[in-house]
Amino acid sequence: MHPLAPLSALLLIACTQAPAEPAPQPPQTTKPTTGLDPAGVRETLATAARLPRLRTLLVLRDGREVVAQRFTGPPLDQPVSVKSASKTVLSALAGIAIQRGVLTGTDQTVASVLRADMPANPDPRLLRITVGNLLSMQSGLERTSGEYYGRWVASPNWVRFALSRPFVAEPGGAMLYSTGNSHILSAMLTRASGRSTHALAQDWLAAPLGIGIPPWPRDAQGIYFGGNDMLMSPRSLAAFGELYRNDGVARGRRILPAGWVAQSWRPRTTSPWSGNPYGYGWFSTTARGHPVHFAWGYGGQMVYVVPDLALTVVMTSDPSPHPRAESHVPALNALLADGIIPAAETGAS
Numbered sequence: 001m002h003p004l005a006p007l008s009a010l011l012l013i014a015c016t017q018a019p020a021e022p023a024p025q026p027p028q029t030t031k032p033t034t035g036l037d038p039a040g041v042r043e044t045l046a047t048a049a050r051l052p053r054l055r056t057l058l059v060l061r062d063g064r065e066v067v068a069q070r071f072t073g074p075p076l077d078q079p080v081s082v083k084s085a086s087k088t089v090l091s092a093l094a095g096i097a098i099q100r101g102v103l104t105g106t107d108q109t110v111a112s113v114l115r116a117d118m119p120a121n122p123d124p125r126l127l128r129i130t131v132g133n134l135l136s137m138q139s140g141l142e143r144t145s146g147e148y149y150g151r152w153v154a155s156p157n158w159v160r161f162a163l164s165r166p167f168v169a170e171p172g173g174a175m176l177y178s179t180g181n182s183h184i185l186s187a188m189l190t191r192a193s194g195r196s197t198h199a200l201a202q203d204w205l206a207a208p209l210g211i212g213i214p215p216w217p218r219d220a221q222g223i224y225f226g227g228n229d230m231l232m233s234p235r236s237l238a239a240f241g242e243l244y245r246n247d248g249v250a251r252g253r254r255i256l257p258a259g260w261v262a263q264s265w266r267p268r269t270t271s272p273w274s275g276n277p278y279g280y281g282w283f284s285t286t287a288r289g290h291p292v293h294f295a296w297g298y299g300g301q302m303v304y305v306v307p308d309l310a311l312t313v314v315m316t317s318d319p320s321p322h323p324r325a326e327s328h329v330p331a332l333n334a335l336l337a338d339g340i341i342p343a344a345e346t347g348a349s
Contacts, residue, residue, distance in 0.1 A: 186226025
């Protein structure tokens, strides 16, 4: 069978030709989707099918699933490790925690909750690190990612190890991408609420969004891994992306505090590797002149939101090939910029 034979079952393209005498339509609470250009989608899926690591591709337009393709691997509804896209989900939990009074704000210090986990005579700068610094990867502490990752996860206490790292920048200064920052935030959420990060994710995100977030790995002290290996299906990731596209509202209910999406997408620093601006757990870029905000998990676990085209795009990939490299991710970015966005532009015209 030709690999693109099932396209008709996978593409939900809205009709653009109105009947001569249209029948009366019920009132609509949201604008109808204009779909995607069929030829553009066919070309994009043909390109996607040639990427050996790409497992799934989902495209939502105006909240409607218009492309749903599984190339390899688990089905679209099966939870998989989203790698560092977990950091973006954790950022949402932080916003909700602030709204509910579990945390006092992005200027709350780490020491206000985790003072007992800090060294006996801490560097005074450690007492200045805030929730916002953790979210934007600006704690100033030596990284626990990359070449430092193995030593960190082999330590007996991940929170204390991360808090004992030497300073290589000032708090609020250069971006130092570090999963330890996110794990410190997970510990803050757990200690401040008296509940596990997983329980908060279930109550604050999974239940109101109607998705599943099963338990994921924890450290030796029982703190859920903050910033890696959260388990979500591609369709759950799409619902999460839609939450941000709709400014924190889902199913007619406000889930994120008003203004949190704008705060999260506001650039606060810049990645030294990709050059992309970074906010609270979200990278940003532009594609064909359209602002794009995206969550990025190792190996190609991606959630893209293109607000002015009403697009939410999810791609999941096989993260296992080594040596470690992100050479696959530019190909995913190109699928969005050179395929999906033009198809949306044409479909919208």
